[in-house]
Amino acid sequence: MTERISDAEHAIMEVLWKQSPLTATEVADQVIEHKGWSLQTVKTLLSRLAAKAVVGTERDGRRFQYSPLVERDTYLTGVSRNFVDRLFGGKVMPLVAHLAEADELSADDIREIEQLLRELKK
Amino acid sequence: MTERISDAEHAIMEVLWKQSPLTATEVADQVIEHKGWSLQTVKTLLSRLAAKAVVGTERDGRRFQYSPLVERDTYLTGVSRNFVDRLFGGKVMPLVAHLAEADELSADDIREIEQLLRELKK
DNA sequence: CCTCGATGACTACACTTGTAATTTCTATGA
DNA sequence: TCATAGAAATTACAAGTGTAGTCATCGAGG
Incomplete structure (x- = not known):
């Protein structure tokens, strides 16, 4: 039973599958031009993915590095x-x-x- | 731009695609065993499909006959x-x-x- | 003709999703 | 050491979905 990933979340995952770990800002840089989302939106999606344990977080100073936990x-x-x-x-x-x-x-x-x-x- | 059909609605559509027109009760008979839904749930889904003009309704006395409008x-x-x-x-x-x-x-x-x-x- | 049961209409309600704004924390440079 | 900028955490909020409960109505049978 792989956790459900929504459409918007999937766009985030594609970025992380291409390259990881990345910070929220780095993910946003990759995705905002295609999607027209705000940085906050990207952060929300990353949080939701982390809450579902679909991405993992590793603290790095005052930010997080995000990586996919699902292939x-x-x-x-x-x-x-x-x-x-x-x-x-x-x-x-x-x-x-x-x-x-x-x-x-x-x-x-x-x-x-x-x-x-x-x-x-x- | 075909109207969006949700998962539950899709199950209803499959019944109507197999045979139509059908009343709500007839649809429910076909679908309840697989899905475990109540009659009310089926009726709600039919209403939503009708509201989206994905199924058409034809009055037949005190009930409706439902038919797909989308192939x-x-x-x-x-x-x-x-x-x-x-x-x-x-x-x-x-x-x-x-x-x-x-x-x-x-x-x-x-x-x-x-x-x-x-x-x-x- | 009146009641009752079936049926459609309306209402409910929590969860997810898309899309953020606002608030709080924290590390770093002055 | 302390303010501040940049992150994370919390909150928001409307639309869509799954899943019904309840209300109102109408027609058939007694």
Whole structure:
């Protein structure tokens, strides 16, 4: 049962997964331009993540260094499975079929996926 | 911009997508066993969906007949794209790769997807 | 024709989320 | 040593969600 991470929190996590540990200000620098959030908002999100033990804090003088405690892969696996379960009865095929039919898959995408599947079978 | 449908609301929609129109009680019959909700909860969810114009209502004596106004396919396309965009940078391959690596894909799944992709290229 | 039970409408209420403002603490430089 | 700037902690607050309880109404059966 990985702790639930909201959309806004997820944006913070992406920054920390790319690089860590970081201070709140450093995280804010990375994220504010995309998101248009204030520093306070970033700090709130970091606190909430820390409260859920999804990021860890280490005191460093008068500030904190934040680091992810959950790996990106673990998180992605969880949400992906949840997504596929809820919307496609747990089967990946209908998802791929759906994306394909909705023209969300380019010819390149298809080639890439085929290549990947060939690799998997070995 | 399809209206946002929450998780609980989605469960209601699945029932209506399978069969419609249905009365609130009929929907509840289909969903209560899985979900353990009360009839009132189902009615609330139906009202909220109706308020968002995601389901339509037609008076039938002293009750309503509810029907989806949004197609399942349209909905799935929206949430799928959103999901893939947010978590996998809009690329489906990493999602498939991820599920595969996390052992969420069986050999059968892989064969099925390959078959599907072959079809698509024709 | 009147009552009762089913049904929709309205209300409730705590928790989460997005988005901060305000208050309190603390280390550091004058 | 003491003020102060920059952090953290606390508080805010509206919208959305999960999960109902309660109220009002209307139609069918006695």
